[in-house]
Amino acid sequence: MSLVHRLGLPAAAVIVLLLTACSQPQSAAPKTLTTVGVYKVMPQPYTVTETLPGRTRAYMSSDVRPQVDGIIQKRLFTEGADVAAGDVLYQIDPARYEAAVSQAKAQLQQAQAAVKSAAPLARRYQHLAAIDAISKQDRDNAVAQLAQDRADVANARANLQTARINLGYTRIKAPISGRIGASAVTPGALVxxxxxxxxxxxxQLDPIYIDIQQSVSQYLTLKHAVATGALETDKNNAAPVTVSPEGSDTTLKGKLEFSGAEVAPDTGAVMLRAIVPNPDHTLLPGMYVRATLTQGIDVKSILVPQQGVQRDAAGRPTALVVGADGKVARHKLKIASATDDNRWRVTAGLATGDRVLVQGTDKVNVGDKVKAVPVTIDADGHVHDLTPAGDSAHVQSPAA
Structure with a gap:
């Protein structure tokens, strides 16, 4: 006998029970949340800087040219060496200039001898004219001859000085101190x-000039920073500036002059000039450099790792943020600039406490619920997971 008959249940009731049991939904397995790394945004002080491109120019530059004609006998310097003002660079054949000095000396001696002869004669004629022994005309002629001979002495002395100057010019000297370049002539050349x-x-390389070209808007921004006190200047209206050669970590400190700003007529750009001490001659004329100015301190700056910022189809910056409900949302950002430690300075779109995705952004979509794991950022912009004790921490380099 079947179980249904034993229980005495009608067949219809059995069918209902079986259908009810089959229609009971089975409990679904819990869905696993995607784990993502988040960086919690906290305001912090940040020194705001402006980096401008520039090019070096010698503080002083002097072309060396001869002042007398002649044949170069010697070159007395090493190309590329440092020379001091007054150092002899070239020797021109001095023979004819030495002869000119000797000739001028002889002419001076001749004029001086004429004065020695004319002076006593003029005195005697004055005495004789006083007693009417000679005519006054003879006296006047003697006095005039003495004056002429004395003028000849002065002229001969000037000619001797000129001859000595020209002789000195045969030793071509450095007009300024600095780094000397290549020689355009060799011994034996006629100059x-x-x-x-x-x-x-x-x-002259120490100090050295930095010519900085910028747009009018950049110049006005700097002027506003000076006017508001965000960018400090000294009594000469100069602001401190840090200069680094392109592709180098070397830095030198100097001053940026605002008083000499000029507008280039061909480009319309504003040209500023910085002066930088250069004792080791690290900077050479013609080098491209970066000039960095401090414009102030943002005491509540929002800094986000570069890994946490993406670009939409239009190229606008965005960030994925995990809300209090654990769901992912996309925020549009406004970025001021990049920092030296691989972060973005955000001026709009994020608030204190926002959790920005920096790891696993490619695994989730907007609206997904995720498991957020806090991470830390080191001084180089690397992301470090906060892992339990005993686990190895994963390090992620900033995006290129």
Whole structure:
């Protein structure tokens, strides 16, 4: 006998019970949440800087040219070496200039001898004219001859001085101190006074100028920073500046002059000039550099790791943020600038306490519920997971 008959249940009731049991929904397995790394946004002080491109220019530059004609006998310097003002660079054959000095000396001696002869004669004629022994005309002629001979002495002395100066010019000297360049002539070359082509060039490298070209808007921003006190200047209207050569970590400190700002007529850009001490000659004329100015301190700056910022189809910056409900939302950002430690300075779109995704952004979509794991950022912009004790921490480098 079947179980249904034993229980005495009608067949219809049995069918209902079986259908009810089959219609009971089975409990679904719990869905696993995607684990993502988040960086909690907290305001912090940040020194705001402005980096401008520039190019070095020698503080002083002098082309060396001869002042007398002649044949170069010697070159007395090493190309590329440092020279001091007054150092002899070239020797021109001095023979004819030494002869000119000797000739001028002889002419001076001749004029002085004429004065020695004319002076006593003039005195005697004055005495004789006083007693009417000679005519006054003879006396006047003697006095005039003495004056002429004395003028000849002065002229001969000037000619001697000129001859000595020209002799001195045969030793071509450095007009300024600095780094000397290549020589354009060799011994045996004929040079002429004030010729067009320079024999060599000397550049003074310490200090050195930095010419900084910027747009009008950048210049006005800097002027506003000066006017508001965000960018401090000294009594000469100069602001401190840090200069680094392109592709180098070397830094030198100097001052940026605002008083000499000029507008280039061909480009419309504003040209500023910085002056930087350069004792080791790290900077050379013509080098491209970066000039960094401090514009103030943002005491409540929002800094976000570069890994946490993406770009939408239009190129606008965005960030994925995990809300209090654990769901992912996309925030549009406004970015001021990048920092030296691989972070973005955000001025709009994020608030204190927001949790920005920096790991696992490619595993989730907007609206997904996730498991947020806090991470930390080191000084180089690397992301470090906060893992339990005994586990190895994963390090992620900043995005390129």
């Amino acid at each position: 002429t006074a004030n010729q067009t082509n320079a024999l060599t060039t000397i550049n």
